[in-house]
Amino acid sequence: MPIVVDDLCYSYPGNVSGVPSAIANVSLTIDEGEFVSIIGHTGSGKSTFVQQLNGLLLPTHGSVTVDGMKLGEKKLRAKARSLVGMVFQYPEYQLFAETVAEDVAFGPKNMGLSESEVKERVSEALSLVGLDPDEFAAKSPFELSGGEKRRAALAGVVAMRPKYLVLDEPMAGLDPKGRREILLLLENMRRKNGQTIIMVSHSMDDVARHSTKIIVLNKGAVAYYGTPREVFSHSDELDAIGLALPHAAKLALLLRKRGIDVPSDICTYDAMQSWLEGRLIH
Numbered sequence: 001m002p003i004v005v006d007d008l009c010y011s012y013p014g015n016v017s018g019v020p021s022a023i024a025n026v027s028l029t030i031d032e033g034e035f036v037s038i039i040g041h042t043g044s045g046k047s048t049f050v051q052q053l054n055g056l057l058l059p060t061h062g063s064v065t066v067d068g069m070k071l072g073e074k075k076l077r078a079k080a081r082s083l084v085g086m087v088f089q090y091p092e093y094q095l096f097a098e099t100v101a102e103d104v105a106f107g108p109k110n111m112g113l114s115e116s117e118v119k120e121r122v123s124e125a126l127s128l129v130g131l132d133p134d135e136f137a138a139k140s141p142f143e144l145s146g147g148e149k150r151r152a153a154l155a156g157v158v159a160m161r162p163k164y165l166v167l168d169e170p171m172a173g174l175d176p177k178g179r180r181e182i183l184l185l186l187e188n189m190r191r192k193n194g195q196t197i198i199m200v201s202h203s204m205d206d207v208a209r210h211s212t213k214i215i216v217l218n219k220g221a222v223a224y225y226g227t228p229r230e231v232f233s234h235s236d237e238l239d240a241i242g243l244a245l246p247h248a249a250k251l252a253l254l255l256r257k258r259g260i261d262v263p264s265d266i267c268t269y270d271a272m273q274s275w276l277e278g279r280l281i282h
Contacts, residue, residue: 003030003053003164003196007062010048010220021060022048024220030213032163035190035197037207040217041242046200049217050166053198054084066164082111085162089169092141092149100126100144100152101137107160125159126152128192129185147178151185158189165189166198171206179203183210208232208246208267216243232267248272 010023023045030036038046051057052064055071066083069076088094097103101122108118123133129151136144141152150170157165165186171179183206186197201207207214207228214231216224218241224231232238232249239245245253245267252266266272 001067002032003067004065005029005052005062006065008049008052008059008064009061010052010057011060012048022220023052023059026062026220026222028215028222028225030164030196030198032196033190033194034212035187035210036199036213036215037211038198038200038215038217039202039204039207039243040223044217045220046217047168048220049215050086050168050198050200053164053166054081054086056086082160083163085157085160085165087154087157087165087167087170089172091153091157091170092146094156095141095149095153098140099137100131100139100141100155101133103141103152104155104159107156111160121159121161122155125155128158128189129155130181131155147174147181150174150178150182154182154185161193162195164196164198168200169202170199171201171203179206186210204232204244204246205248205268208249209269216241228267229265229271233265235264 005026005028008023008026009021011021026049038049040046048057052059055077058072064071066080069080071077071080095103097106104122104125105118108121113121122137126133126136131148131151141149144152171182174182186199187210189195190197211228213226214224214228215222216231216238223241224234232245235245235249235253248269248271249267251272252262255262263275266275
């Protein structure tokens with residue numbers, strides 16, 4: 001079953017910003033197994049929106065339903081929350097235990113699982129994020145490199161086996177190599193476990209390459225929701241609301257301005273290469 005957002009509105013208590021709603025009249029469906037990226041300028045409502053997806057914030061109006069369970073209903077909220085794992089910016093700052101294994105085990109233990117089940121989940125989660133349990137389980141999380149800390153923090157959420165994994169800028173502060181590694185991990189989890197990935201990102205190239213769908217937020221409202229090719233074909237409109245294009249889409253736009261008939265929906269290097277090769281053949 002999907003996540004269904006129906007006429008969602010949210011205003012922060014005591015709002016004095018002059019903006020009536022942080023989220024305004026958002027209605028959309030996120031299907032199982034999707035890789036959905038959320039983009040928008042600073043202050044567009046991205047972080048506020050993702051906090052609605054597991055009930056950290058509750059709607060002022062409208063509803064969010066996870067697998068048929070409305071988060072606004074207190075009796076269903078805890079069960080629905082168990083399906084949605086949240087990873088915030090710089091999750092490594094939340095590491096606290098003496099060993100990596102203890103840190104990753106924190107969530108599963110709070111779920112009331114047996115010791116053997118917890119141990120199994122810790123080993124599985126570390127392996128999934130590319131940390132060998134034999135090498136890393138007994139280490140202090142504070143001995144790890146920056147990229148390894150990010151993976152260990154991610155493992156702590158993965159160990160709870162959420163059906164939906166929501167990440168608020170998971171590549172923030174990482175170098176290009178670290179960004180690629182995290183994205184490949186997310187893709188691997190989606191393929192292997194069928195998890196739905198919902199990710200806030202400012203990297204348009206990453207979004208264009210990995211997403212199956214993109215949500216564009218502008219002033220708390222959905223400006224566009226569709227495939228990368230559908231969304232990035234609106235180059236002028238995205239520029240008007242302060243969003244950059246992926247590099248391949250920028251190149252396509254420049255070529256069109258020079259009179260070359262480049263398709264408007266090219267947004268990845270692979271798509272640009274394929275189009276150029278076709279032109280060379282002819």
